Amino acid sequence: xxVIMRLSVSVLVAxxxxxxxxxxxxxxxxxxxLSATSAxxxxxSTLTSASAGPPAPKNTTQSVPASxxxxxxxxxxxxxxxxxxxxxxxxxxxxxxxxxPSYAPKEANCGFEPLVRPARGLSRGExxxxxxxxxxxxxxxxxWLDGFDEKFSLTHMPTLALTSxxxxxxxxxxxxxxxxxxxxxxxxxxxxxxxxxxxxxxxxSGGSWLLTTLAGNNFDTISTLSEQLWEKxxxxxxxxxxxxxxxxxAPFVKQDMLDKAKAGFxxxxxxxWGRLIAWQLLLAKQEEEGTVYHLSDVRRxxxxxxxxxxxxxxxxxxxxxxxxxxxxxxxxxxxxxxTPDEFGSWDKGVxxxxxxEFLGSKLSGGQPVxxxxxxxxxxxxxxxxxxSSTKFNEQCGNSQxxxxxxxxxxxxxxxxNNASTARQKLYARYPNPFHNVKASPKVSSANELYLVDxxxxxxxxxxxxxxxxxxxxxxxxxxxxxxDTDNNWPNGTExxxxxxxAQLAGLTRMxxxxxxxxxxxxxxxxxxxxxxxxxxKAVTIIWLxxxxxxxxxxxxxxxxxxxDYPANETRAMIRDGELIMTQxxxxxxxxxVACAVAKKASRKLPxxxxxxxxxxxxxx
Numbered sequence: 090x091x092v093i094m095r096l097s098v099s100v101l102v103a104x105x106x107x108x109x110x111x112x113x114x115x116x117x118x119x120x121x122x123l124s125a126t127s128a129x130x131x132x133x134s135t136l137t138s139a140s141a142g143p144p145a146p147k148n149t150t151q152s153v154p155a156s157x158x159x160x161x162x163x164x165x166x167x168x169x170x171x172x173x174x175x176x177x178x179x180x181x182x183x184x185x186x187x188x189x190p191s192y193a194p195k196e197a198n199c200g201f202e203p204l205v206r207p208a209r210g211l212s213r214g215e216x217x218x219x220x221x222x223x224x225x226x227x228x229x230x231x232x233w234l235d236g237f238d239e240k241f242s243l244t245h246m247p248t249l250a251l252t253s254x255x256x257x258x259x260x261x262x263x264x265x266x267x268x269x270x271x272x273x274x275x276x277x278x279x280x281x282x283x284x285x286x287x288x289x290x291x292x293x294s295g296g297s298w299l300l301t302t303l304a305g306n307n308f309d310t311i312s313t314l315s316e317q318l319w320e321k322x323x324x325x326x327x328x329x330x331x332x333x334x335x336x337x338x339a340p341f342v343k344q345d346m347l348d349k350a351k352a353g354f355x356x357x358x359x360x361x362w363g364r365l366i367a368w369q370l371l372l373a374k375q376e377e378e379g380t381v382y383h384l385s386d387v388r389r390x391x392x393x394x395x396x397x398x399x400x401x402x403x404x405x406x407x408x409x410x411x412x413x414x415x416x417x418x419x420x421x422x423x424x425x426x427x428t429p430d431e432f433g434s435w436d437k438g439v440x441x442x443x444x445x446e447f448l449g450s451k452l453s454g455g456q457p458v459x460x461x462x463x464x465x466x467x468x469x470x471x472x473x474x475x476x477s478s479t480k481f482n483e484q485c486g487n488s489q490x491x492x493x494x495x496x497x498x499x500x501x502x503x504x505x506n507n508a509s510t511a512r513q514k515l516y517a518r519y520p521n522p523f524h525n526v527k528a529s530p531k532v533s534s535a536n537e538l539y540l541v542d543x544x545x546x547x548x549x550x551x552x553x554x555x556x557x558x559x560x561x562x563x564x565x566x567x568x569x570x571x572x573d574t575d576n577n578w579p580n581g582t583e584x585x586x587x588x589x590x591a592q593l594a595g596l597t598r599m600x601x602x603x604x605x606x607x608x609x610x611x612x613x614x615x616x617x618x619x620x621x622x623x624x625x626k627a628v629t630i631i632w633l634x635x636x637x638x639x640x641x642x643x644x645x646x647x648x649x650x651x652x653d654y655p656a657n658e659t660r661a662m663i664r665d666g667e668l669i670m671t672q673x674x675x676x677x678x679x680x681x682v683a684c685a686v687a688k689k690a691s692r693k694l695p696x697x698x699x700x701x702x703x704x705x706x707x708x709x
Contacts, residue, residue, distance in 0.1 A: 192364075192469060193348035194449045199463035204447055205455035205526055208440040210559045214388070214430035215400065219560075222288055222396040223248065229273075229285035234683055236282075239695035247563035247689040249287050250555045251399065254583070255294025255478070255544040256570035256635075257649035258323065262659060263635055264292070264299045266666015267568045269311035278671050279679035289562060290399035291551040293543030295570065295649070297403040297477035302370040304387045304429070305470050308398035314372075315663060320656035322369040328362075328652040330496055338368050343500050350504035354449065354467075355537075357509075358497040359517040363475020371470065384468045385446035387429040403427045404543035404551045405476045407434070409531065411512045411539050416485040418545040421590060423531065424553045425540060427473050432522070435557050436594070438531025443522035454525045467519075476517035480542045486515050516541060544571075548590065549583040556596040556628065563689040565628050568669065570635045573605070577646040578615070579634045581608030600627040601709045613707065617672055619685050622706035629685055638673045641665050681705055 206212070211219070227246035234241045251271075253264035269275050271284035292300035302314055327336040342364045346356045371382065387393050387401070407423035408416065423436045433442030443452070449467025451458040481494040494515070501514070516539035523529040524536060532538065543551060549571040555562045571579040582605045591599035600621030608614040615636035621627040635645055643661035654662065672678040681701035684694055 191348060191466070192345040193352040194354060194464045194467040195352065196462055197447075197465040198461055199447055199450070199457060201461060203455045204450065204452055204457070204463070205441050205443050205522060207528055208433065208435045208442060212430045212442065215428060218393075218396060218400055218430075219288055222400060225396055226286045226288050226399075229282055230686070233282040233286060234687065237680060237683055239680060239683070239697055241683060241687040241691060241695065242693065243687055243690040244692075245690045247686055248289075248561055249283070249564050249566070249686065250289035250291065250560075250562045251284070251287050251566045251568070252551050252555070253290070253292040253296030253299050253568055254551070254570045254579075255296055255542065255549045255649075256572060257295045257478075258298075258326075258652055258654060259577070259635075259645075259647045259649060259662070260295030260570035261298045261302075262319070262654070262662035263570050263645060263666040263669065264296055264568055265311045265315070266663040266668075267566075267633065267670045268299070268303070268666075269663060270667040270670035271566075272310060275310040275312050276667070278667065278674070279676075280670060280682060283566075283682075284399075287399040287566075289402060289555060289560065291402040291404065291554050292477075293404045293549070293551040294478040296551065296568075297474050297543070298366060298370055300401045300403055301367065301470050301474045304384075304390075304393075304398065304401045305371045305381055307390050308392040309372075311663060315659060318372055319369070319654070319659050323652070323654040323659055324656060326652035326654070327365050327368065330493060333496060336365070338365070339500070343503070346500055346504040355509055355513070355518050356501055356504045357514050357516065357518055358481055358494045358501055359475045359479040360472060361497045361500040362479060362481075363469070363471035363473070365471075366474050366478070367469070367471030370474070382470055383446070383466060384427060384470055384473050385429055385444070393429070401428065402551070402554045403473055403477050404554065405517070405540040406543055406545055407439075407532070408482065408516065408539045408541060409535070411482070411516060414485075416482045416512065416515065418541050420546050420586070421593065422546045424543075425538075426554045427468075427477075432468075435554075439523060439529045441523050441526055441529050448522070449520055450522065451520055452522050452524060464520075472517070476519075476540050477543045479517050479540075480545060482515040482539075482541050483545075486511065491515065513537075513539075544583070546590075547583060547586040550587060552584075552587055552599070552628075552630075553591075553596075556591060556598045558598065562598075562628055564631065564686050566631045566633060568633045568635075568666075572646075572649055577648060578636070580605045580614045581634075584630075584632070598626065598628050600624055600630060602630075603707060603709075611707075617678070617705060618707050619702070619705045620707055622685070622688065622702055623708070625689070629689060631682065631685055633669050635665075635669065638665075638668045640673060641668060677701070 226249065230246050230249070254260055268284055270278045271280055273282040273285055290300060302318070306314060325332060327333065327338065333339065342361055345364055346360065349356050381387055381390060392398055403426065405425050405427070406418040407425055408418050423434050423439055425432065425434045427445060430445060431442040432445050432448055433439065445468050446465060447463040449464035457463050481491050483491055505514070519538045519540060521532060521535050521538050523532050526533050550567055550569055552565060552567065554560070555565055569579040569583065571583045573580040573582045581603060584602050585604055588599050588602050602620050613632070614634060618632040620630040620632060622629065637645055642664050643658055645662065645665040680697055681704070684698035684701045685705070687694060
């Protein structure tokens, strides 16, 4: 669900001695790996500028350049990289650093059009992308369905989406296995081709890390990302507290914080967390338009312009009152979403969006406070991924994770504004783009938004954006890697909470789901199930929980606090995800998936579907 380090104080103290930090200042936590002034710490040489490619549109009401090509091209391979600290240090030399864009946000002209729009429908950028992507997705889905002996006759092709839950690196790697099994470039499984059929892919916390590494690396294959990136960066993961002191990217991350503060922005431990995360997730490529470092720059990449990947959405929660007795996000906390085009919320009290590329701008009433002048580069990929996975605010800074956050303080304290309070340092801080926006009364008086892990309100699956009527999603493939139980397995609790909050919010497209006891008693907490089978107005959820299969090469219930993964374990976790997506290569499973998808657009289904629905459909 969230990256929670379950460590006793004694273990923490022992860890401190290992990294040579004195007991008074517990500030040497693991630092994720990307820097706008640095880059992934493995065998890197030359980077292209993040500004490569055509200029991004000024705002989300403008179109994104498109290409009619549908081909998918893998990225050029990187040179071999060592996982040793010395190799990492060589990769982050000053000569290398000079090739990277600055991390600090900078002023930019943003014209005179309003920079806030009401949440009425999709942005023009998303509309254009989804329209073109849906054509390719429909073609891929038809081809997949035509591969069965059973004949599916559909009135139209349903809109499919994938969600990747939180759960740290466990969630990222198992989620990667789900994608690999679905991707016809990377798998010959019976469900391969369905990733090409997806229109949307949403992620939060560990799932947002997966989306970051996919969208930030030109939607490369999981096999390529594993071999060239994770099998190197996760071996000696800088997120682990005993690795902070030796992380070669540490000096660059510190400088990033100073640069951002010098530019006039507040910095917090979430940003350090995000920078370190990104070091693990983004490849440095020599080919033009390979890796991008800002979420809005995804629109510049070749894969995005060719509509080769699902439209990415990452989520976080808002905390309106950070000075009260409860610092955590409430059960009904505002759900914010980040996309390459926009940031904002559909929820009542906010119901507005602003261009992602101008995040960090000081706005009032939807206009720049300084005429025609906005901010760019605030939407750093690490910042967004860190925001979606930050829980340092838990228990108002008194949780185990908050204690560990003290280790990150040396990266932050030299750059912090003395006016920042101890509470403010616990959150991801964003200048409020909805300041003085009358249609956003819940936040209109706030100068800043304080955001936290998207799963903190017990909704660890990012379904919320896909329940919005404007997106017209029919089927959601939901991979739940939550740690609901003491031994790190999901039991449906998170999904139930989303259903309950959706009912309160009037999101009627969320189908009913059972309580945790029913999940466990019926056995569907450890196997696939379908929710919403008989309701044509609801989304059909294909539930894919993390579970242990007989042929699993490694235990799939690693702790959310485990950051070090040897290369063989990284590959094994990905294989676990493949087993989940194929239900351990069950011969009847692909047909049943086809039945669940086709039911959204077919009055008559093959006879085989009856047995499938009897086995997988849950009825209230």
